[in-house]
Amino acid sequence: MPPKKITVFLNPGSGAANGREKPERVVEVFRGLGVEAAVRSVAGERISEAAAEAVREGSSAVVAGGGDGTVNAVASALLGGDTPLGVLPLGTLNHFAKDLGIPLDLEKAARTITEGELRRVDVGEVNGRYFVNNSSIGLYPRVVRGREQEQRLGRGKLMALAWAVLAVLRRHPTASVRLTGDDGRTIRQRTPLVFIGNNPYEMRGLQIGSRASIETGKLAVYVLHHDGSRSLLRMGVEAIIGRLRQGADFDFLLADGVRLDARRDQLDVATDGEVTRLSPPLIYRIHPGALPVLAPPRTSPDR
Numbered sequence: 001m002p003p004k005k006i007t008v009f010l011n012p013g014s015g016a017a018n019g020r021e022k023p024e025r026v027v028e029v030f031r032g033l034g035v036e037a038a039v040r041s042v043a044g045e046r047i048s049e050a051a052a053e054a055v056r057e058g059s060s061a062v063v064a065g066g067g068d069g070t071v072n073a074v075a076s077a078l079l080g081g082d083t084p085l086g087v088l089p090l091g092t093l094n095h096f097a098k099d100l101g102i103p104l105d106l107e108k109a110a111r112t113i114t115e116g117e118l119r120r121v122d123v124g125e126v127n128g129r130y131f132v133n134n135s136s137i138g139l140y141p142r143v144v145r146g147r148e149q150e151q152r153l154g155r156g157k158l159m160a161l162a163w164a165v166l167a168v169l170r171r172h173p174t175a176s177v178r179l180t181g182d183d184g185r186t187i188r189q190r191t192p193l194v195f196i197g198n199n200p201y202e203m204r205g206l207q208i209g210s211r212a213s214i215e216t217g218k219l220a221v222y223v224l225h226h227d228g229s230r231s232l233l234r235m236g237v238e239a240i241i242g243r244l245r246q247g248a249d250f251d252f253l254l255a256d257g258v259r260l261d262a263r264r265d266q267l268d269v270a271t272d273g274e275v276t277r278l279s280p281p282l283i284y285r286i287h288p289g290a291l292p293v294l295a296p297p298r299t300s301p302d303r
Helices: 023-032 044-056 068-078 095-100 106-115 139-152 157-171 229-240
Strands: 006-010 037-041 061-066 085-089 117-126 129-131 134-138 175-181 186-191 193-198 219-224 250-255 257-262 267-271 274-278 282-295
Touching: 006 023, 006 044, 006 068, 006 085, 023 037, 023 106, 044 061, 044 068, 061 068, 068 085, 068 095, 068 129, 068 282, 085 095, 085 106, 106 282, 117 134, 117 193, 129 134, 129 267, 134 139, 134 175, 139 157, 139 193, 139 267, 139 274, 175 219, 175 250, 186 219, 186 250, 219 257, 219 282, 250 257
Parallel strands: 006 037, 006 061, 061 085, 085 282
Antiparallel strands: 117 129, 117 282, 134 193, 134 267, 175 186, 175 257, 193 219, 219 250, 257 282, 267 274
């Protein structure tokens, strides 16, 4: 049965705000599918609170219209409950939607919400912050901080990103970390990047950065080795051509929970692209099947 009462949140800070999809258009698409949708434009920092309010008001599905940050905000309000998440992928990368096989086309994504399969997927957590895709320390959070600074100086998004990447590679910052899995396995490494995925990621070839499943109930930990900026560039090329080597280029750990220790008072930690400063130890854990999601059936030709 299709959801009877849908609330859609469009994030003005994502692609949805740039004229791609206006609230009236979203209402029209759902109406064409026989569903009345309440569509609201809400700033990113208020989305979680507004989504929780929509659940209390009786919405049978709450929809994130935006990118992965918007999905994270709505998902955080739905964890452990029965109200499902719907996704209209209106952001730039849309990793969560792609990994679930949700179409990037607005009409097809809306049809997935009204006719799709209810699934329960995993969610990761670090020190009380949730992530549907991944969390990281090191290079990526520094790039995000640098991009934001460049944008404040008036650079466009892509140019700001390029300048931030170059600045971080020039400094090639590293941190000494110790990661301990819940089974006692330990990784000690001086590294430019620790990447913790909600389920394993493909690390080589054309499918790099994607996940085959978000329902294995495991965190996947990747700790990059490092001997300078040239090494990072080499590993990037090797990853694309399928020659990145576990053990030689990175350490890997699969676990239900992980503790990360570092000799620093605070660390910049990215969760689904949002950066927060947290005090170690960082305690990571997985919440299996915690998030109900409306997704295409596993046999769908759109997958």
